Amino acid sequence: MKYTIVGAGAMGLRYGILLQYNAGVPVDYVEPTQASLEKIRAQGNQVFKARDHKDRHALDINIYAPEEYAGDPDMWIFFMKQMQLPDALKRLAPKFKSHQSALGAMNGMGHIEQLQKYFADDKIIGGTAMIATLLNDYGDVDFMGVEGAGSSVYANLTGQPSATLDEMLRDFQAAHLNPSQSTNFMGTLLTKVFFNSVENSVATMFQSRMGELMAYDQFLAGIARPLINEAYDAAEAVGYQLLETRDEMIQQVDYVSTVANPLHFPSMYQDFVKGRPTEVDYINGWIADLADRVGTKASTQRMVTHLVHLAEAMREYHPPVNQLIADK
Structure with missing residues (x-):
């Protein structure tokens, strides 16, 4: 599948980098935060990745402002702050298509109700991740723990199985996100x-x-x-x-x-x-x-x-x- 990460912060960069470089699947980023977008573009559309403060090196990414993005992902992955999500969704609304799915794996509660304004219930996946990550600065991320550290869990909003979730889990396993599936959404x-x-x-x-x-x-x-x-x-x-x-x-x-x-x-x-x-x-x-x-x-x-x-x-x-x- 093709993924578009909304929010190039700590977790957005971690998921995107692991999917792109470990799983080998296509990944785009949409960054609604202007200062972050400008910093990453000034670095030559590159972000810096380290692990436990060591081996800091640059990686190429594809990154866009919401209004300029023209991609057609199979899945949007939202890693915004809760208070920033409504504006990001509004800016991206013209880009959403009925065949696309949305994964909300953000901290806190409130984002699912926001996603329901733009995506059908059978296209929404919720998730949680116990994966420690630091954002040293815009475009500068530090993975904490050894390769494959942490775990994540995902569930369809409907509670029913789906081919989309199955395929996503295969990609996430290849990315070393240690995913598991649940039928208990809340x-x-x-x-x-x-x-x-x-x-x-x-x-x-x-x-x-x-x-x-x-x-x-x-x-x-x-x-x-x-x-x-x-x-x-x-x-x-x-x-x-x-x-x-x-x-x-x-x-x-x-x-x-x-x-x-x-x-x-x-x-x-x-x-x-x-x-x-x-x-x-x-x-x-x-x-x-x-x-x-x-x-x-x-x-x-x-x-x-x-x-x-x-x-x-x-x-x-x-x-x-x-x-x-x-x-x-």
């Missing part, structure tokens, strides 16, 4: 949202690596467990079934923090230290809103949402140190 998406409501938000507030959170011996019991319990309470009240039990989610937080990616700064931190808005409203805030709608309690999720926004406001008085740069 469970697939919420797995990452609930995980991020702990790791991303708390690490961002304290400007820490994932592994450093474990320095507090009550992190799992006193912080992760209440957040996860509130999220599961709300999901279960709606009837959503997660891919993991509550205990398995806690174990996942423990494993990622101590074994898989202890040195990783999560994506929300990357936005925070670069002065950008975070996606906390689409993660912790979304969970708290869900709890309000179904009548369960999520005061901890709501408080974390406010605290991340407070940390954003405090940047005016106490500018954060960008440890992504110091760590290079």
